[in-house]
Amino acid sequence: MSLELTTAYLSLEEFEHLLSAKEPLVLGQELKERIQACRSYLDQKVAQSSQLIYGINTGFGSLCDTAISHADLEALQRNLVCSHACGMGEEVPQEVVRRMLLLKVLGLSKGASGVQLATVERLLFFFNERIYPVVYQQGSLGASGDLAPLAHLSLPLIGEGEVYVENEKISTSELNKRFNLEPIVLQSKEGLALLNGTQFMSAYASYAVAQSYRLFEGFNQVAALSIEAYDARKEPFAANVNEIRNQVGQIRVASWFRNQLEGSQIMEQAKAHVQDPYSFRCIPQVHGATLDTIDHAAQIVTREINAVTDNPTVFPDDDQVVSAGNFHGQPLALILDFLAIAMAEMGSISERRTYKLISGTRGLPAFLVKNPGLNSGLMITQYTCASIVSQNKQLCTPASIDTIDSSNGQEDHVSMGANAATKLYRVLDNCQKILAIELIHAAQGLEFRRPLQAAVWTEALHAQFRTVVASLDSDRIMATDMHAAQQFLQQYLAHE
Numbered sequence: 043m044s045l046e047l048t049t050a051y052l053s054l055e056e057f058e059h060l061l062s063a064k065e066p067l068v069l070g071q072e073l074k075e076r077i078q079a080c081r082s083y084l085d086q087k088v089a090q091s092s093q094l095i096y097g098i099n100t101g102f103g104s105l106c107d108t109a110i111s112h113a114d115l116e117a118l119q120r121n122l123v124c125s126h127a128c129g130m131g132e133e134v135p136q137e138v139v140r141r142m143l144l145l146k147v148l149g150l151s152k153g154a155s156g157v158q159l160a161t162v163e164r165l166l167f168f169f170n171e172r173i174y175p176v177v178y179q180q181g182s183l184g185a186s187g188d189l190a191p192l193a194h195l196s197l198p199l200i201g202e203g204e205v206y207v208e209n210e211k212i213s214t215s216e217l218n219k220r221f222n223l224e225p226i227v228l229q230s231k232e233g234l235a236l237l238n239g240t241q242f243m244s245a246y247a248s249y250a251v252a253q254s255y256r257l258f259e260g261f262n263q264v265a266a267l268s269i270e271a272y273d274a275r276k277e278p279f280a281a282n283v284n285e286i287r288n289q290v291g292q293i294r295v296a297s298w299f300r301n302q303l304e305g306s307q308i309m310e311q312a313k314a315h316v317q318d319p320y321s322f323r324c325i326p327q328v329h330g331a332t333l334d335t336i337d338h339a340a341q342i343v344t345r346e347i348n349a350v351t352d353n354p355t356v357f358p359d360d361d362q363v364v365s366a367g368n369f370h371g372q373p374l375a376l377i378l379d380f381l382a383i384a385m386a387e388m389g390s391i392s393e394r395r396t397y398k399l400i401s402g403t404r405g406l407p408a409f410l411v412k413n414p415g416l417n418s419g420l421m422i423t424q425y426t427c428a429s430i431v432s433q434n435k436q437l438c439t440p441a442s443i444d445t446i447d448s449s450n451g452q453e454d455h456v457s458m459g460a461n462a463a464t465k466l467y468r469v470l471d472n473c474q475k476i477l478a479i480e481l482i483h484a485a486q487g488l489e490f491r492r493p494l495q496a497a498v499w500t501e502a503l504h505a506q507f508r509t510v511v512a513s514l515d516s517d518r519i520m521a522t523d524m525h526a527a528q529q530f531l532q533q534y535l536a537h538e
Contacts, residue, residue, distance in 0.1 A: 046070045047151065054344050058252055060144060066170040067144075069151060069162065076153025077162055081229070083358035084156040088112070088230050096354050096365040097234040098156075119233030120200055126193035126237055127203070129178025134191065134242075136206060138467075139174040141245035142195055146236070149350055155235040156356045161226050164199055171221070176204040176211065177242075183448060184371035184459030187352065188242030191460070196236040201225030231354075238352035243374045246463035247343045250378070253470050254336045254385055256535040257477065258329070261388045262298060263503055264481045265325055268395045269299075270308045270496040271487030273404050274322040275315070279303070284326050291337070292330030299325065306497035315404070321394035328391050335384035339377040346374060375442035375459030382466040386434040389469075389476040393431045396424050399483045410486040410514070417517045420483055423524065427479040430472045437465045437472075478527035481507060486514055506534065 045063055048070040052060075060067060069077075087095070094100050099110050110118050134142075143165055149155070150162050168175070175198050181190025197203025198214040205217050217223065228236075268274075277283070284296035303309050317323065354365040400420050402408035411419025441462035445455050485507050488496060495501060510530045511523050 044068045047073060047148070049073065049076075051348050052148070052344075054248065054251060054340055054347070057144075057248060057347055061140060067147075067166060069159075069166065073151045073153070074159060077151060077157065077159045080153045080156050080356050080358055081158055084231060084356055084363070085229075087363065088115070095363050097238075098231045098354070098363070115230040116228060119228035119230065122233035122237065123193050123196050123200060123228070124202065126189045127197055128190045129181040129194050131178050131180035134177040134179055135467075136174045136209075138245050138249055139177055139195070140169065140172070141248055142177065142191070142241045143169040143174075145241040145244055145248075145347060146192070146195065146239065148347060149239055149241065149352065150235060152350045154350045154355050154357065155352050156231045157235050158226070158229055158232065161199065161228070161232060161236070164223075164226055168198070168205075172208070173198075173217065174206045176206065179464050182242055182460035183446070183453070183456035184240075184243055184375055184461070184463075185369065185456035186449070186453050187238035187369035188240060188371075188460055189237050191242040192237045192239060195241075196233070199226045199236070200228060231356075234354075235352045238369045240346060240349075240351045240369060240371050240374060240459075243371045243378070243459045243463050244343065244346045244351075246467055247339070247374050247378055248347060250381055250463075250466050250470060251336060251340045251343050254339070254381060257385065257470065257473050258333060258336060258388065260477050260531055260535045261392060261473075262295070262302070262329060263499070264477055264484055265329070265392070265395065266299060266302045266497070267484035267488060267500050267503055268399060268480060269303065269322060269325075270306060270500050271406075271484045271491065272318070272322060272395070272399060273308060273311075273313065273491065274318045275313055276300075276303060276309045278318070278323045279326060287327070289327075289330055289334070291333035292326045295330040295333060296326040302499050303497045306500065307494040308491055308496055311494065319394070319398055321391050321398060325391070328387060332384040332388050335380055339381045342373055342377045371457035371459030372442070375457035375462050378459055378462035378466050379438075379440040379442045382462070382469045383438050385466075385473050386431075386438050386469055389431050389434055389473045392476050392480045393424070393427045396427055396480045396483045399487045400424055406487055406490050410483060410490070411517075412515065419514065419517070420486065420520070423479050423482060423520050426524070427476055430475055434469050434472050434476075437469050441465060474531060475524070475528055478524055478531055481531065482511065482520075482523060482527050485511070489513055503534075506530075 044066045046068055049072055147165050150157050175195045177191050177194040182188040198205050201214055203214050279296045279299040284293050351368045353369050354363050356363050400409045408414040409419030409421045411417045441458040444458045447454050485504050511526050
């Protein structure tokens with residue numbers, strides 16, 4: 043059995059399904075015909091025309107007016123891939139490289155890039171066999187396409203570079219021996235089609251949207267636990283007060299919390315306090331704004347995974363090869379920065395709830411431990427949380443407001459979306475740690491509310507968590523609990 047890629051417009055949910063499916067992916071017949079028709083047209087165009095066509099019979103970037111002889115067109119494309127493989131820094135995680143492979147297949151299969159069918163099928167072979175080229179995080183300006191990362195992604199096609207096979211890093215020459223593969227001989231325009239495109243940025247962006255939705259769910263569930271542990275009021279989640287604000291995300295969040303907290307003895311008991319701090323009272327407003335931001339980012343990313351983003355673009359039916367700027371990452375750069383800010387705010391308000399829970403108010407002991415003084419309890423876990431939140435704030439300086447000239451000024455405005463992408467990845471990783479710390483505090487705080495019972499869903503989360511991290515009765519090494527809490531959340535949210 044296999045899954046067939048077609049011309050259909052993919053939703054993000056369908057894209058995620060393709061990434062996780064056990065069945066191999068194959069190109070549908072219509073996609074194959076589109077790829078072959080575009081390649082045939084381009085071969086004919088090059089053979090019959092003396093016209094200079096950017097990147098096909100010219101140099102690249104500021105060398106766009108330098109003519110290349112017909113005999114050198116293959117060498118031109120191979121040289122392009124090798125010369126542009128200038129990545130530095132940490133390796134891109136394999137889960138993101140997998141997304142890059144699928145996105146590159148999707149983009150090239152639209153029949154507007156002029157590549158060989160064999161080139162697309164080799165990329166699809168890598169995807170199906172979980173062969174992941176070694177790609178580096180630094181090097182892309184996010185405008186001429188993600189040139190350096192995509193060059194590293196493409197090196198194994200021509201017999202160069204390194205790959206991971208079952209987490210073992212090997213040379214491409216060794217890969218070709220194992221799988222009896224011959225390097226692809228790139229034809230005119232192919233190197234440029236492989237390197238131009240936004241697949242590095244959009245791979246990170248698609249990951250970020252999926253992870254943000256998971257973390258958003260986690261922040262809501264842990265916040266509900268914190269609300270009960272802090273003995274907060276239910277009125278801020280009422281339908282009337284939230285609907286009158288007219289913000290969609292806020293209304294949805296408030297509704298979710300009303301359902302989540304229904305039946306709680308703690309929520310229904312009489313309160314001695316008139317108001318709650320903002321980190322509790324303004325959950326619908328703050329969490330809701332982030333939900334609206336994730337939804338907006340999802341729309342942009344959905345468009346991008348269905349796009350053709352290399353250059354020049356080939357239109358056989360119009361008899362045109364158009365050099366334009368679809369590789370420019372501005373649409374992604376802006377939402378990557380925006381999403382980083384929105385998710386960092388989820389971490390920020392989470393840390394404030396953590397802080398309130400250890401403050402020794404609302405009938406809770408200082409630092410949520412018996413015999414405070416002899417025991418420091420959860421004092422320093424909040425320090426760690428504050429440190430991580432602060433780092434997120436530093437990471438949220440927008441990358442997209444920067445631009446630096448490249449290629450002798452020919453590429454004079456760039457998006458820096460690649461840097462926005464890798465920063466966002468770190469922000470999301472930090473958010474998971476922040477959430478784990480709030481979970482530790484909220485679960486501990488709830489136990490001081492006994493014998494009152496929390497809502498069914500809240501009690502279920504608490505019970506599951508206690509199978510992994512025990513209640514804190516006296517001081518112990520908290521790093522062990524924090525790492526266990528983070529691992530718990532990874533597994534818990536993966537099944538939500």
